[in-house]
Amino acid sequence: xxxxxxxxxxxxQPVGSPLSLECTVEGTSNPNLYxxxxxxxxxxxxxxxxxxxxxxxxxxxxxxxxxRPQDRQFILSSKKLLLSDxxxxxxxxxxxxxxEKLFFGSGTQLSVL
Amino acid sequence: xxxxEEDPQALSIQEGENATMNCSYKTSINxxxxxxxxxxxxxxxxxxxxxxxxxxxxxxLRVTLDTSKKSSSLLITASRAADTASYFCTIQGAQKLVFGxxxxxxxxx
Numbered sequence: 001x002x003x004x005x006x007x008x009x010x011x012x013q014p015v016g017s018p019l020s021l022e023c024t025v026e027g028t029s030n031p032n033l034y035x036x037x038x039x040x041x042x043x044x045x046x047x048x049x050x051x052x053x054x055x056x057x058x059x060x061x062x063x064x065x066x067x068r069p070q071d072r073q074f075i076l077s078s079k080k081l082l083l084s085d086x087x088x089x090x091x092x093x094x095x096x097x098x099x100e101k102l103f104f105g106s107g108t109q110l111s112v113l
Numbered sequence: 114x115x116x117x118e119e120d121p122q123a124l125s126i127q128e129g130e131n132a133t134m135n136c137s138y139k140t141s142i143n144x145x146x147x148x149x150x151x152x153x154x155x156x157x158x159x160x161x162x163x164x165x166x167x168x169x170x171x172x173x174l175r176v177t178l179d180t181s182k183k184s185s186s187l188l189i190t191a192s193r194a195a196d197t198a199s200y201f202c203t204i205q206g207a208q209k210l211v212f213g214x215x216x217x218x219x220x221x222x
Binding site for chain 2: 103
């Protein structure tokens with residue numbers, strides 16, 4: 001069966017520090033991968049999605065970047081965190097076509113202080 | 114916009130009552146999906162309804178779709194405390210799924 005792993009679960013980082021969040025999917029190949037961010041009590045904002053290795057689409061210009069070094073690995077990064085980067089970050093995947101159901105990771109709560 | 118918009122933003126009912134939440138959208142769709150999110154957790158897929166379907170059931174969940182009105186509703190019957198969560202609808206856009214703000218449902222004992 002397929003599983004998605006996202007870590008860490010919580011992270012407290014000072015302003016200006018770097019960030020690296022990792023997401024991996026097991027039990028499938030060539031998944032579509034997504035990074036979402038959710039502000040407290042709000043909806044999900046799509047940040048990046050990837051349909052293959054090295055293929056990244058950015059939805060919102062921002063202080064963040066994404067990379068897909070391997071088929072089932074998706075990394076969210078920042079060189080210098082801002083206070084506004086705080087939020088709940090969710091990784092997700094689906095197969096084949098973008099409109100099939102998404103499977104979400106358990107999320108990373110990032111607090112930038 | 115390819116985003117679904119949920120209504121109401123918040124809903125509070127007594128345990129055992131039925132809960133209804135709605136989703137409206139503006140574009141043509143292939144399907145519409147509903148997800149649930151418990152506090153501090155990832156989203157969980159509930160139901161996918163295709164554009165040629167009008168109603169779909171899954172346990173205590175009933176989803177309807179009216180493509181002429183570009184709207185969908187999610188009905189939870191005989192609500193339980195464990196149904197307390199945020200509920201999101203989403204429609205597809207090319208390779209991506211875009212979510213609205215969600216409906217925060219609270220079931221009171």
